[in-house]
Amino acid sequence: MKIWLLLLVSVLITTSAISQEKADSKTIRELINSKKFSEAKSILENRLETEEYPELYYWLGIIALQQNEYNEAIDYLDEAIELDENNPRYYYMLGNAYGIKARDGGMLVATFAAPKAKSNWVKALELDPDYLQALFQYYMQAPGIIGGDDARAKELAEKMMQKYPVLGQLYLANYYLNSEEDIQKAEAELRSALQADTGRIKSDRVGPAKLWMLNSMGYYMMRQKKMNDSRRYFQKAVQLASDQANPNDSMGDFYMKSAQYDSALIYFEKAVACDSTFGPSLLKRAKMLEKLGRVEEAKSAYKKVLLSHEDDRFGEEVADQLEELQ
Numbered sequence: 001m002k003i004w005l006l007l008l009v010s011v012l013i014t015t016s017a018i019s020q021e022k023a024d025s026k027t028i029r030e031l032i033n034s035k036k037f038s039e040a041k042s043i044l045e046n047r048l049e050t051e052e053y054p055e056l057y058y059w060l061g062i063i064a065l066q067q068n069e070y071n072e073a074i075d076y077l078d079e080a081i082e083l084d085e086n087n088p089r090y091y092y093m094l095g096n097a098y099g100i101k102a103r104d105g106g107m108l109v110a111t112f113a114a115p116k117a118k119s120n121w122v123k124a125l126e127l128d129p130d131y132l133q134a135l136f137q138y139y140m141q142a143p144g145i146i147g148g149d150d151a152r153a154k155e156l157a158e159k160m161m162q163k164y165p166v167l168g169q170l171y172l173a174n175y176y177l178n179s180e181e182d183i184q185k186a187e188a189e190l191r192s193a194l195q196a197d198t199g200r201i202k203s204d205r206v207g208p209a210k211l212w213m214l215n216s217m218g219y220y221m222m223r224q225k226k227m228n229d230s231r232r233y234f235q236k237a238v239q240l241a242s243d244q245a246n247p248n249d250s251m252g253d254f255y256m257k258s259a260q261y262d263s264a265l266i267y268f269e270k271a272v273a274c275d276s277t278f279g280p281s282l283l284k285r286a287k288m289l290e291k292l293g294r295v296e297e298a299k300s301a302y303k304k305v306l307l308s309h310e311d312d313r314f315g316e317e318v319a320d321q322l323e324e325l326q
Contacts, residue, residue, distance in 0.1 A: 028059055035277055037063050054083040058090055065097055070104070073097040088127035095120035095134055114138075132160050133209075136171050140178060150179040169193040170209045177220055190217060194236075211237050215250050222257055230254055245275035252284060261291045277308040283317060290321070 031040035041063050044056050057080035064073035077094040084090065098117035102110040121134040139153035154175045161168025173189035176182045190213055214237040221230035234254050237247040252267035265288040271281035286301035305318045 032059075032063060032066065035066075035275070037067060052083070054080040054087065054090065057083070058087075058093065061093060061097065065093070065100065068100070068104075070097045070101040074101070086127060088124040088131055091120045091127070092124035092131050092134060095124065099134075099138070129163075132156050133167070133171065136160070136174075140174065150175070153179070166193045166196045167209055169196075170213045173213050174216060177216060183220070186217070190214070207241075211241055211244070211247060214240075215246070218250055218254065222254065227254075227258060242270075243274055245271040245278040245281060248274060249278065249281045249284070252281065252288075256284065256288065261288050264288050265292065279305070279309045282309070286318070286321070 028040050028043065031037075031043075041060065044060050044063075048056050057076045061073045061076035061080065064070070064076060074094065074097045077090055077097060080087070080090045081094065095117045098113045098120065102113035102117060105113060118135070118138050121131065121138060124131040125135060136153050136156045139149045139156065141148065154172070157168055157171035157175050159168075160171055169189045170193045173186045173193065176189065177186040193210065193213070214233050218230050218233035218237070221227070221233060231254055234247070234251045238251050241247050248267045248271035252264045252271065255261070255264035255267060265285060268281045268285040268288060271278055272285060275281075282301070282305045286298050286305060289295075289298035289301050299322065302318045302322050309318070
């Protein structure tokens with residue numbers, strides 16, 4: 001599964017903080033990371049009944065984003081900015097909300113939402129120079145007609161290297177991979193970044209970026225039908241973060257592409273064990289059971305997808321699959 005917007009959201013969950021005077025940030029963060037969104041939201045809404053301050057709206061926006069409710073997230077984050085116009089985190093996350101809306105809403109929506117994403121990321125960067133990564137992603141991902149600019153992306157990656165060398169190498173690797181398709185330069189930058197820190201992935205900016213780049217390299221090699229290289233990158237990601245859903249999901253994709261459905265099922269089940277609501281793996285787990293002829297188990301697995309994804313694209317696909325199996 002491709003994860004660049006997921007990366008942008010997860011970074012803020014692990015690095016931001018609520019004032020100890022106002023709220024128990026550790027409790028809220030733990031509830032969100034445990035997918036206990038309703039409980040976290042209830043705590044925040046109860047606090048809003050007695051006092052109003054921006055961090056409450058910010059965390060409500062985070063919760064809405066985690067549930068793919070980007071319009072709701074936009075409303076909450078607008079409220080946070082109205083109360084505090086000088087916090088770069090609020091603009092950064094509002095940019096993410098518009099970015100997700102642009103990604104999921106189709107081209108017509110993207111023409112409106114993508115510039116909104118960019119303007120909020122630019123504002124975050126004006127307030128704090130550490131917010132380079134969002135604009136890098138925008139310039140790399142957006143079509144030129146709405147502001148995509150590979151040359152500007154490279155400039156930002158090189159600027160990032162001056163302050164955060166490892167992050168800069170990872171973003172340069174992404175630039176070389178996706179813009180110039182220079183696999184040798186991309187691998188060289190990635191190799192150097194990985195050697196700089198050989199420990200397990202930690203909850204900081206470098207860790208998610210390493211996973212994202214390993215993921216990107218794995219899928220690139222898969223598209224080039226260099227399956228041994230693809231497996232090597234996916235395996236490295238799993239080694240670094242075996243307790244996260246996405247690396248296991250990507251490893252499952254590799255085996256699914258290789259028609260090794262038993263092995264694919266194992267990794268999709270590992271991903272679901274890491275995150276019981278992880279839509280991509282829930283859906284692909286059901287598909288692998290169907291491929292393997294385990295029809296009743298597949299039906300049950302498809303129904304589990306509906307429990308947490310009835311109203312999104314995973315749920316829509318499941319409805320069609322279940323109809324075919326009846």
